[in-house]
Amino acid sequence: MWFAEAPQRVFINEVSVRDGFQIEPQFVPTEQKIALIDALSATGLAKIEITSFVSPKAIPNLRDAEAVAKQIRRHEDVTYVALVPNARGGERALECGLDEINLVMSASETHNRANMRMTCEQSLAQFRGVMDLVRGTDLAVSGCVATSFGCPFEGGIAPARVRWAAEQYLAMGMHAITLADTTGMADPRQVGELVSTFREWFPGVPLTLHFHNTRGMGLANVLAGLAAGATSFDASLGGLGGCPFAPGATGNICTEDLVHMLESSGIPTGVDLDRLLGVARALPDVVGHDVSGQVLKAGKRTELHPAPSLGAGQ
């Protein structure tokens, strides 16, 4: 075996509609978002992060959060998630009947101030407000520790800081943790070590990894995460999303490339790759530009070509 412990199933959380679309130069029309989510729902993905219940002023591209959340056709096997920054966002998520909300704070104080315009303590105070609101409801809550693998302003992030953030989340009742490599700084060794350590700190706590392919290491980091026991990953159709500090760099790891790698390696994802590629094929028209996914350009590895005919004597 290539791993000591091969995963039985990998769970993929599709984030393009939220994490990708929020930074697109053009607003993606509501009906196109809904059509995309509905198409994604039929591919076998475990989760889809469909929008963010933030202020429309903060992220105008997601100003149609309610319309999207209410008009999609829910598939019973898919968990529908939204990002929520505060209690008001939590109310909106409850009103829309989401399955899960995702609360995000950076391990890096500097990044949290830049990204959320709050100190980490202020973020945690907001989250406590959300938890008070959702207590007793069916809404699941996961907490994301952004910049867990490095901060573009501060540099390295001490694992103890990641642990502190996760402890705060769990103490207030969140049921799952995402460790995010927000700007693509993670390397495979670091991923292996942090995932192993996380599993020792928090045995049994569901863990999701969120990687970017900014420096080409995205799928290698997935492999390192898998080898250390992680089985749940965020990914984005076409590799949408990205880092404002690296123009020209790729964004989130690409869902179809991830599924292709895992299924080729014999690791089930539950996703119908052909169907997913069909959805991905329409993405450049939706966003109005080329996207970074490789399998869409090159075809699956199983797609063969006719052998060139050779002249006589050759």
Place this chain on the structure above:
Amino acid sequence: MWFAEAPQRVFINEVSVRDGFQIEPQFVPTEQKIALIDALSATGLAKIEITSFVSPKAIPNLRDAEAVAKQIRRHEDVTYVALVPNARGGERALECGLDEINLVMSASETHNRANMRMTCEQSLAQFRGVMDLVRGTDLAVSGCVATSFGCPFEGGIAPARVRWAAEQYLAMGMHAITLADTTGMADPRQVGELVSTFREWFPGVPLTLHFHNTRGMGLANVLAGLAAGATSFDASLGGLGGCPFAPGATGNICTEDLVHMLESSGIPTGVDLDRLLGVARALPDVVGHDVSGQVLKAGKRTELHPAPSLGAGQ
């Protein structure tokens, strides 16, 4: 640890000047090839594949093989390699005083006919002619098994076929083997399994892996190869090279992205990454188009950004 057995040092064979330039739409002028090789020689790379002693009619882009081989400034720590298809090529390599030659046959009979215009038996006969010629000289000879991980015409390649090819090579006196994923079909599990098996079949035989990033799995395959004990990899500056069957897809794994991943992970490569990035930065001007390397676009992960200044009260 993230691996059972972490490599002490990884050796990189830079193939851009041969494998990349041979398929560029424009001929790269001889003096630019020489300047590039000289710059690469000062970065700490273990090997550089500088040209191919083929017929100028077959590969017009490398028609300056002798001029390049004779005019580069040799660095004592670098092994200079050329691809050689037959005894005539071997004579030219000897005359130019190369350190090593690389003989290539595909594991796939169909691919060998398409690529080399010979059956595998005809390729092996050519190689025997080369080995007769170089016997008793200082010229090292490595044999590359192309399409070891899959053939774009035939599909899957049986490991037994790869073993057969390597046995033929070793029996005629070659000292090292390269397993090449010629069109980017390898997946990490397959790499781990084939490398482990190869090391059981041929204990002590130096092994190099040649990966393409056609479907985004290139660096993940390196990681799988490392975990199985491989320590030597081909790579191409800027990710030059590629597959004629996948327009728009990336080519060879990118040297600077590979070095960045390995050094970030604490695995020494001997390469000065900053110096290598300096050489890579000039590459788009040499070839006249953008290249696929990610680290050049995004910067090293250690390159920090100034934190945005925030307004009062935020």
